[in-house]
Amino acid sequence: xxxxxxxxxxxxVILTLMTLGGGLAVVTSRNLFHAALSLILSLAGxxxxxxxxxxxxxxxxxxxxxxxxxxxxxxxxxxxxxxLMTPRQVQRNEQWWIAALVVFLTFVVLxxxxxxxxxxxxxxxxxxxxxxxxxQLGEALVGPYAIPFEIxxxxxxxxxxxxxxLARETENNQGSHAEAGSSE
Amino acid sequence: xxxxxxxWLTVAAALFAIGLYGVLSxxxxxxxxxxxxxxxxxxxxxxxxxxxxxTPQALTGQVFAIFVIGIAAAEAAAGLAIIISAYxxxxxxxxxxxxxxxx
Amino acid sequence: xxxxxxxLDLVPLYPLLVVTGWAVLVLLADLFVQHKRALGYLAxxxxxxxxxxxxxxxxxxxxSFQNMAISDGQALFFNLVFLVTGALGLLVAIEYLERKDxxxxxxxxxxxxxxxxxxxxxxxxxxxxxxxxxxxxxxxLYVLSGSNQRDMSSIEAAMKYFILGSFASAFFLYGIALTxxxxxxxxxxxxxxxxxxxxxxxxxxxxxxxxxxxxxFGFKVALxxxxxxxxxxxxxAPTSVTAxxxxxAKAAGFATLTRVLxxxxxxxxxxxxxxxxAVLAAVTMTFGNLAALVQRDVKRxxxxxxxxxxxxxxxxxxxxSPVGVRGMLFYILAYAFMTAGAFAVACAVERRxxxxxxxxxxxGLAQRSPLLAAAMxxxxxxxxGIPPLIGFWSKLFVFRAAVEANLAWxxxxxxxxxxxxxxxxxxxxxxxxxxxxxxxxxxEVAFRPWRSALAVAVFLAAAATVVLGLWPGAVVxxxxxx
Numbered sequence: 001x002x003x004x005x006x007x008x009x010x011x012x013v014i015l016t017l018m019t020l021g022g023g024l025a026v027v028t029s030r031n032l033f034h035a036a037l038s039l040i041l042s043l044a045g046x047x048x049x050x051x052x053x054x055x056x057x058x059x060x061x062x063x064x065x066x067x068x069x070x071x072x073x074x075x076x077x078x079x080x081x082x083x084l085m086t087p088r089q090v091q092r093n094e095q096w097w098i099a100a101l102v103v104f105l106t107f108v109v110l111x112x113x114x115x116x117x118x119x120x121x122x123x124x125x126x127x128x129x130x131x132x133x134x135x136q137l138g139e140a141l142v143g144p145y146a147i148p149f150e151i152x153x154x155x156x157x158x159x160x161x162x163x164x165x166l167a168r169e170t171e172n173n174q175g176s177h178a179e180a181g182s183s184e
Numbered sequence: 185x186x187x188x189x190x191x192w193l194t195v196a197a198a199l200f201a202i203g204l205y206g207v208l209s210x211x212x213x214x215x216x217x218x219x220x221x222x223x224x225x226x227x228x229x230x231x232x233x234x235x236x237x238x239t240p241q242a243l244t245g246q247v248f249a250i251f252v253i254g255i256a257a258a259e260a261a262a263g264l265a266i267i268i269s270a271y272x273x274x275x276x277x278x279x280x281x282x283x284x285x286x287x
Numbered sequence: 288x289x290x291x292x293x294x295l296d297l298v299p300l301y302p303l304l305v306v307t308g309w310a311v312l313v314l315l316a317d318l319f320v321q322h323k324r325a326l327g328y329l330a331x332x333x334x335x336x337x338x339x340x341x342x343x344x345x346x347x348x349x350x351s352f353q354n355m356a357i358s359d360g361q362a363l364f365f366n367l368v369f370l371v372t373g374a375l376g377l378l379v380a381i382e383y384l385e386r387k388d389x390x391x392x393x394x395x396x397x398x399x400x401x402x403x404x405x406x407x408x409x410x411x412x413x414x415x416x417x418x419x420x421x422x423x424x425x426x427x428l429y430v431l432s433g434s435n436q437r438d439m440s441s442i443e444a445a446m447k448y449f450i451l452g453s454f455a456s457a458f459f460l461y462g463i464a465l466t467x468x469x470x471x472x473x474x475x476x477x478x479x480x481x482x483x484x485x486x487x488x489x490x491x492x493x494x495x496x497x498x499x500x501x502x503x504f505g506f507k508v509a510l511x512x513x514x515x516x517x518x519x520x521x522x523x524a525p526t527s528v529t530a531x532x533x534x535x536a537k538a539a540g541f542a543t544l545t546r547v548l549x550x551x552x553x554x555x556x557x558x559x560x561x562x563x564x565a566v567l568a569a570v571t572m573t574f575g576n577l578a579a580l581v582q583r584d585v586k587r588x589x590x591x592x593x594x595x596x597x598x599x600x601x602x603x604x605x606x607x608s609p610v611g612v613r614g615m616l617f618y619i620l621a622y623a624f625m626t627a628g629a630f631a632v633a634c635a636v637e638r639r640x641x642x643x644x645x646x647x648x649x650x651g652l653a654q655r656s657p658l659l660a661a662a663m664x665x666x667x668x669x670x671x672g673i674p675p676l677i678g679f680w681s682k683l684f685v686f687r688a689a690v691e692a693n694l695a696w697x698x699x700x701x702x703x704x705x706x707x708x709x710x711x712x713x714x715x716x717x718x719x720x721x722x723x724x725x726x727x728x729x730x731e732v733a734f735r736p737w738r739s740a741l742a743v744a745v746f747l748a749a750a751a752t753v754v755l756g757l758w759p760g761a762v763v764x765x766x767x768x769x
Contacts, residue, residue: 005186012187016195023199026218027206039218042199046225049195052187053236055246065253070221070260077264078214081271099208107201113465113495114193120471121189122240137250140243147300147355151407151419152254154307158400158423159258161314162430163265165393166445200461207454216450223457230464239471248415248473252460255422259456262426263449266433270442 012052019045032078040071057134192233200226213267217260224256299348299358302341302366303406309333310399317392327381327740330395331374334402338370346768354474356410360769364616365409365542368623369535373402375627375744376531382741383527383634389435397434398531401427405539414463414473417543421459421507424539425452428532432524438642444523451506451516459503465496466551478551494559497552501563504547508540510567510601511574514594518578521590522643529586530630533593534623541600541619545612548604557607564605565697572598572704579711585633585644588711589626592670595708596622599685602697606688613766614684620762621669621681621755628748629666635659635741649715651724660719662749667712669752672705676756 022042029035043066050059121127141149199222206219228249235245297304313330320326341363351357358366376398384390404424411417429452433445463473469492470478482493505513521529548560575595582588600622603615636652636659637644653660669678682705686698755762 008186012191019195020198020202023202023222026222027202027209027215032212032215035215035218039221042222043225046229049192049229050232053192053232055232055236055249058232058246058249061250061253065257066221066225070257073260073264074214074217074221077268080268081214096209099205102208103201103205106204107197110197110200110495111194113491114197115190117469117490117492119189119238119468121237127237127240137243137246140247144353144355145247145415147352148251148413148415148419151416151423152251152258154400154403155255155258155419155423155426157311158397158427158430159261161393161400162262162397162426165391165397165430166262166265166269166433166436203457207457213446213450217453220450220453220457223454224460227457227460227464230461231467234464234468238468242471244473245467248463248467251415251419255419255456258426259422259453262429263453266429266442266445266449269433269436270439270446273436273439273442 008052011048015045015048015052017045018042019049033075036071036075036078039074040067043067043071057137189233189237192229192237196226196229196233198226199223199229213270214264217263217267221256221260224252228252296350296352298344299350299352299356299410301344302337302358302363303356303403303410305337305340306333306399306403306406309336310396310403313392313399314396317396320392323390323392324381324385326392326395327377327384330399331377331381333399334370334373334377337402337406338367338374341366341370351412354476355413355416356407357412358410361542361545361612361616362406362410364766364769365538365619366406368538368620369402369405369409371620372531372534372538372623372627373398375623375631375748376527376535378740378744378747379530379627379631379634380527382739383525383637386639387435387525389525391434394431394434397427397431401431401531401535405535405542408539409542411543411546412475414466414475414547417547418456418460418463420539421543422456424536425456425507428452428528428536431528431532432520434528435525435642438523438525440523440642441525444520447516447523448520451520455503455506455513458499458506462496462499462501462503465492465499469493469496470551475546475551479553482552483555489555489559493552494556497556497560498563500547501560504540504544505567508537508544508597509594510597511571511594514571514575517594518582518587518590521593522584522586526586526630526634526637526643529590530627530634533589533630534627537593537597537600538619538623541597541604541615545604545615549607549612553607561605561607561692564601565694568598568601568605569697569700570598571595571601572701576704576708576711579708582711583645583647585636585646585649585715586630587643588646588715589629589633592708592711593622593626595704596626596670598704599682599701602689602694602701603685605694605697606685606692608688608692610691611685611688613763613769614681614688616766616769617684617759617762618681621677621752624748624751624755625666625669625678628662628745628752629670631741631744631748632659632663632666635745646714646718649718650722652719655724659745662745663719664716665749665752667716669756671709671712674756677752677759678756680756680759 019042022038025038026035047059047062203219203222207216210216231245231249313326316329344358345363347359401424404420407416407420429445429449432448433442435441467473469490470481472478509517572595575591579588579591600615600618603611603618633644636648669676672678672682686701689698
């Protein structure tokens with residue numbers, strides 16, 4: 001048991017290094033492409049977290065959608081919008097130190113609140129056997145969560161239509177973007 | 185569970201703070217978006233950790249996290265379309281980055 | 288084992304279903320209809336049908352849909368506000384898009400999807416629905432703001448709105464996560480009963496969650512100090528979109544804000560959020576009005592004015608009483624007519640190659656187009672709060688609620704602010720009535736009353752401003768049932 005616990009802590013530390021280290025690289029890297037790659041590292045750490053938290057299905061969703069779709073979309077966008085992946089001069093704006101201050105205060109407030117709290121942790125029995133069956137998730141999505149499920153499908157439709165509306169060249173665009181259009 | 189709830193919450197808060205710093209300090213719109221993704225993930229870690237430790241028998245936290253990932257996908261699709269559209273329009277006028285965001 | 292499908296009671300969802308279904312219908316019709324203008328009228332029909340359904344459900348459906356969505360009086364009243372705004376926004380757009388050569392079927396579909404998101408927000412009983420509705424409304428609005436691809440300011444507006452909007456969503460989500468942690472549920476009523484049922488009076492995590500939720504709401508409804516995106520977005524977006532979102536998005540934000548504060552964070556946290564709301568209201572209205580004083584661009588001016596009005600609405604919320612809620616509801620209805628009407632006039636004045644209008648464009652409007660100028664005069668007077676227009680009653684109701692809630696200082700500040708705001712609203716009137724037209728006649732506004740959809744929108748808004756101002760009792764009676 002002790003070995004298993006030690007192992008879990010070890011994995012947690014590795015994952016934390018990935019997640020937070022990747023996160024730091026995301027926000028500080030001068031090269032935006034590297035930042036996006038670091039995002040993938042960070043998100044992969046989160047996948048590991050979900051596995052540690054016994055949320056296996058969520059880990060797969062995170063892997064497929066967050067890493068497989070969203071990150072790749074971001075990488076494509078970076079390539080489409082800069083053409084070159086050379087390091088850029090200044091990536092952070094002039095008020096970065098104000099930002100740092102705001103962030104530090106937010107973090108302190110969050111930590112103080114979270115550590116003060118006496119958590120209503122579930123009893124040992126419930127903690128040992130979390131409710132993880134995928135079939136139960138599926139039933140929840142067509143049962144109590146039917147209406148959110150419907151709304152999110154409409155939301156995805158809206159995003160799809162919206163992206164097409166914006167990405168499509170209008171007929172009135174006087175052909176000045178003809179070569180830009182070919183890179184889509 | 186070997187790892188207590190407070191560890192998870194601390195990690196999530198740290199990730200949220202890192203993302204927040206990215207949003208506030210980046211000049212490039214995509215850079216800002218990367219920060220936002222970190223913040224969303226931090227919230228998701230919280231949701232899942234709370235589900236695991238506080239309501240392991242109810243599905244709320246996990247289901248919510250799944251929805252959040254879907255919402256993030258929708259948001260990213262629309263947002264990146266806007267950013268690309270802005271770039272396409274602007275490149276013909278000013279050869280500069282998307283630095284129009286002045287905070 | 289076969290999953291047991293629940294029996295569905297769809298009645299509370301009818302308005303949402305009608306609008307969503309109709310939006311999909313518009314999207315499909317877009318494939319076959321050549322005259323995109325017709326799609327605008329198709330969408331308008333859908334909005335009217337949804338309004339009829341909403342009225343038929345009045346005064347509210349007692350059952351809720353699986354504890355997720357409810358159509359109580361408040362939700363239905365907000366639905367009416369959204370649908371009125373949507374109808375005005377569609378009427379404006381039909382004409383405006385034609386003139387700008389932007390006529391597209393997707394515009395109308397997206398506007399309806401955005402309406403559906405707002406309706407979901409007002410009906411939400413669960414933070415999940417709040418969040419989904421918020422995103423559906425916002426994503427559609429981001430795209431609509433950027434729908435004029437030939438105009439760089441439109442795309443910039445879309446980008447700013449998107450970045451700020453998703454930033455706000457991230458705060459909002461973190462707030463939801465902490466609230467869920469503190470209460471073990473995302474259902475608003477359950478959160479409320481859990482938080483008040485516990486021994487700990489001030490749960491630090493719930494308090495942090497509440498603050499983060501308020502930051503998210505602050506961005507969405509543009510409260511100072513989270514407002515700074517508003518003028519840019521309102522100015523840059525196509526004016527027909529601004530007319531719609533300046534009212535709809537704000538009303539939807541307040542709809543959920545009210546629900547979250549009143550059912551989830553009352554009574555344990557009432558004193559906390561009342562203080563915060565009162566301070567935010569004071570700062571918001573004062574700053575909005577001060578900043579509006581120096582604006583030359585009318586869309587920007589109306590943008591700052593809308594920030595100030597968000598402050599007045601918040602006064603009603605800060606009162607934390609049924610009277611305050613009713614005052615707030617009345618205020619939002621009044622705000623819908625006044626602001627959408629004023630932006631509709633701005634659409635009419637805007638010339639084809641412009642994307643916005645400066646004060647100088649209004650010079651001599653009374654000579655060029657007396658009816659349009661008269662309508663704008665009404666909106667300006669109503670926004671100041673001159674009796675007997677609707678804006679007067681709305682301010683009276685929220686300020687009275689504030690006095691009753693021992694927030695007399697806030698009411699006094701509100702009255703002073705109204706006086707301050709008279710200065711810049713009067714500036715527009717002075718331009719219209721006392722200045723000579725500076726333009727060559729060829730560029731005059733083509734405004735044919737009764738023959739254009741835009742004119743109908745302006746007329747409807749102006750008529751409501753006067754009629755509901757003369758007989759506010761009708762709305763008040765309606766609100767007594769909420």
